[in-house]
Amino acid sequence: MSASIKAKSNGAIDFVVKNMKRDFRRSIKTLQSEMRNYQTYKESYDFMMFSPVVQKLQEEIRFLNSRVDELQYANLQLMNQLSRGQSSKKRLNKVSELRKKKVPLSTEDEYFQESIDEHSLNISDGVSDGVPECSEEHIVYELVEEIDNIITESEEVESSDVEEDEEAAEAVEEEAAEEAAEAVEEEEAEEEAAEAVEEEEAEEEAAEAVEEEEEEEEEEEEEEEEEEEEEAAESVEEEIEEAEAVEEEEEEAEEEEEEEEEEAEEAEEEEAEEEEAEEEEEEVYEVKINGKAYFTTNEKSGVIYAMDADGDVGDEVGSYVNGVPTFAK
Helix, strand or coil: CHHHHHHHHHHHHHHHHHHHHHHHHHHHHHHHHHHHHHHHHHHHHHHHHCCHHHHHHHHHHHHHHHHHHHHHHHHHHHHHHHHHHHHHHHHHHHHHHHHHCCCCHHHHHHHHHHHHHHHHHHHHHHHHHCCCCCCHHHHHHHHHHHHHHHHHHHHHHHHHHHHHHHHHHHHHHHHHHHHHHHHHHHHHHHHHHHHHHHHHHHHHHHHHHHHHHHHHHHHHHHHHHHHHHHHHHHHHHHHHHHHHHHHHHHHHHHHHHHHHHHHHHHHHHHHHHHHHHHHHHCCCEEEEECCEEEEECCCCCCEEEEECCCCCEEEEEEEEECCEEEECC
16 A cells, blocks of 8 residues: 555656656757847847948948038038128128219319300400490409309319218228228138038047947957857856756666666565465365355464355455454455
8 A cells, every 4th residue: 555655656756857857848948049049130230230231331421421511611601701792792882872972073174164164255245345344353353253163162072072082992991901801700710610620520530439449349348248148058058968967867867766666566566476376375175154165274263265156266255263254244
C-alpha cells in the first residue's frame, strides 16, 4: 500500500517537473527568436543610416540650409537698396520742383529792354511834334528813375535767384552728405552682415564639429551597445547551454530514478511471485468441515481454501486457529 502511494506521488512530481521543463524550453526559444529579430532590426537600421543615399541627403540638407541663409541675407540687402533708392528719388523730385519755381534771366532782360524802348519812343514823338509835353530835365529824371526801378527789380530777382541757387546747392550738398552717410552706413551694414555671416559660418562649423563629435559618440555608444548585446547573447547562449546541461543531467537522473523504480518494482514483483510460488509449493489436502469439502495446509494453524466446481483449490475462506476452523465473514 505504501509503495503504491509513493509511486503515485513520484508520478505527480515527475509530471510537474516535465511541465516546468517544457515551459522553460519555450521561454528560451522565445527569447532567442526575439534576440534574432532585434539583431536583424539593428543591422537594417545601421545599414540604412550609414548608406551613401542617406549621407548624400544629409549633405544636401545642410547645403540647402546654408543657401537659404545666403538668399535671406541678399534679400535684406536688396530691400535696403530699394528703400535708399526711393528716398533719393523723393529728394530729386523736391530739387526739380525748386528749380522749376526759379524766374529765368532772359525774361528779365526782355522786360528791361522793352521798358527802355517804350521810353525812347515817347521822347522821339514829343520832339517831332514840336510840342514838348514836359521839360528836358523832367524827361531825363523820369527815364532815370524808371531805369533805376527796373535795375532794382532785376537786382532783386537776381538776388532771389542767387538765394534759390544757394538753397539748391545747399540741398544738393546736404543730399550728397546724406548719401555719403548712407554709403558709410551701407558699408558698415555690409561689414556687420559679413561679420554676421562669418559668425554664422563659424557657428555652423562649430555645430558641425559638435554634430561630428555627437555622431562619433553615438557610433561608440552603438558599438558598446553591440558589444553588450553580443555579450548578453553569449551569456544567454551560455545560460541556455547550462540549462540544457542541467536538463540533460536531470533527465539522466530521472532515467536513473526510473530505472531504480523499475528495478524496485521488478524486485517487488519477483518477491510477490516467489511468495506466490512458495504458497503454491505448500501441500494442501482435502478436509470436510460441517459436511462440506475444503482444502487446507494444516489442521492446526493452516489456511482453509474453498473447493471450486472443478474440484481444485479455490479462494482463501478462513484458517485454523489452534485446531478450530474459523471462516471469514
